[in-house]
Amino acid sequence: MTEENAGTEPGNATDLSNANAAAVTGTGTGEQWLARYKDSLMGVFGAPQRVLVRGAGALVWDADGKEYLDLLGGIAVNALGHAHPFVTSVIASQLATLGHVSNFFTSPTQIALAEKLLELSAAPAGSKVFFANSGTEANEAAFKLARSHGGKARPTILALEGGFHGRTMGALAMTAKTAYREPFEPMPAGVRHLPFNDIDALRAALDDTVAALVIEPIQGEAGVRPLSAEYLQAARELTREHGSLLIMDEVQTGIGRTGNWFASIAAGTTPDAMTLAKGLGGGFPIGAIITFGEGPSQLLSAGQHGTTFGGNPVATAAALATLHVLETQNVLANVNAVSELFATGLAKTSGVTEVRAFGLLIGFDLSDDIAPEVVSAALDAGFIINAPRPNTIRLAPPLNLTVEQAQSFLTALPALITTATAAKLMEKSF
Known part of the structure; x- marks a missing residue:
């Protein structure tokens, strides 16, 4: 398509084939759509409860x-419900301007969002951000970060019983639920799961061979279970004492979900790294990891991690729009x-x-x-x-x-x- 005729391609659902137009416009009964779902999609989620349009x-x-x-x-x-007018307008405007570039390049929205997250988290000088597409991908980056910390001298990563960090292999290794893990074992080695909210168990497990402790300040998948303020304080003190990283999974709790920007920081615990996703994009897929200070921020060097879609202009514009509404309204x-x-x-x-x-x-x-x-x-x-x-x-x-x-x-x-x-x-x- 030449530059002259750019934008003259079909522009709405009625220009699609009949079947695809029905999908975009939401026509057809729930029963009809569920029959098509059963015939065409993998059953990893079970039968959908409804077809939402x-x-x-x-x-x-x-x-x-x-x-x-x-x-x-x-x-x-x-975070702002469905079809928020400001967020959707920003997404449409950005998509009409610049939708995707490879990671050989950056964009103003990517840079501005990284700066905004560092500001909201009160991150110290030298802190950095890496963008992904989801919470599990952010936690994969955290897994690599932990592996890079201390190398073979620190082979152990600690996580908690009841924790959920995602379903890709590194994130799954840190997730405690046996039913999720067993079908895909062996897991990446070195992860140990400790009893929930047990400071004595944490103290006994943490030594100089531990690369990182990965925890959620509130476990959502386990039924909304909070770690106590005492546990979070002990986690910070003990990891610092042994030179281990404290990685906070705020995929579910971050971006205002708990009434504060970040649950762990509001509780007085600044981690070495924090993962985000879910509410960050207001419904548009995006994930992130923030590393606090120069040490954690230098653990992953050029070529050691990457992503095709992470931090793309549309996703970062959506996140900027979401944060703007949360801040100003x-x-x-x-x-x-x-x-x-x-x-x-x-x-x-x-x-x-x-x-x-x-x-x-x-x-x-x-x-x-x-x-x-x-x-x-x-x-x-x-x-x-x-x-x-x-x-x-x-x-x-x-x-x-x-x-x-x-x-x-x-x-x-x-x-x-x-x-x-x-x-x-x-x-x-x-």
Whole structure:
């Protein structure tokens, strides 16, 4: 295509083939789309619960026209909900200007985003940023960073039971769940998993052969479990004492999710490296690792790591737009206000036994193992939530969720628990 006729190619869904136009415009029933899904996609996620075709703010609609309040936010990804007008306009503008360049080049948005993340994290002089496409890729970079620290003299990487760091091989080695790991063993060697929140176990395991300790300040996949302030302090002191890196996985907790920019730094613990993703791009795929100070920032040299798409102009523009809205529209204050409403309302709900609310990363336990049934009842009632454990519900909604939207779920929850309890009893009777 010559420069003269650039931009004259088909420009909207009606110019696509009939089948592809239907995909872009969302026409067709959920049943039709699910049949096509089964025939064409790998079953690694199981059967999809619904076929979603459109979103606006915290609301989404399925192929059959049903509306849902999205209280999961793409698992803590859609920081500003769906189709945020400013973010989408910035993405469209950047894509129309410069979409992708190889890593032989850089772009203004890539540089500006790196500078912004260093500013928000109060990183000291000499700190650096590497961009990837996802949380697991950011954690792969962290795995290599750890391997580079001390070389063969430090063969051990410590992680925690209950932790989740991704599904690529290095990230998976640091992930504790046996069911995820066993089918793909042997894992990369040298990773040990310690008991959660156990300072004595940490003290016993940390010595001069440990390259790094990799932890999440709050374990999301384990049901929203926080490490104590004492544990985080001990982790910082002990890793520093033994010359090991402290790597904080803030893929789920970072970028305002907990009501602070970064959960670990808000708790007074500055790591040697921190991984980010999920909410950073406001729904557009991007991941990052920040290295703090000159030492960690010099561990990976030219040619030792890379990425094709990481830090591309569109992804970094999306992240800049997301951070701009979070900063300028008082979103973090909203996170804390809505979090307080959830915490208070959930604690008063019959059948809820414990609430763990950290901004808009919320886990609450039920008196019975009915969490999957509650998820199903909620979906039928128009709410999208998640069950990371048999008795635990997780909420990770858009950070601009309104008080009224949060209250609508709290009002509906008692009936959802009743419906789920009845469904569980019926299941047991057969």
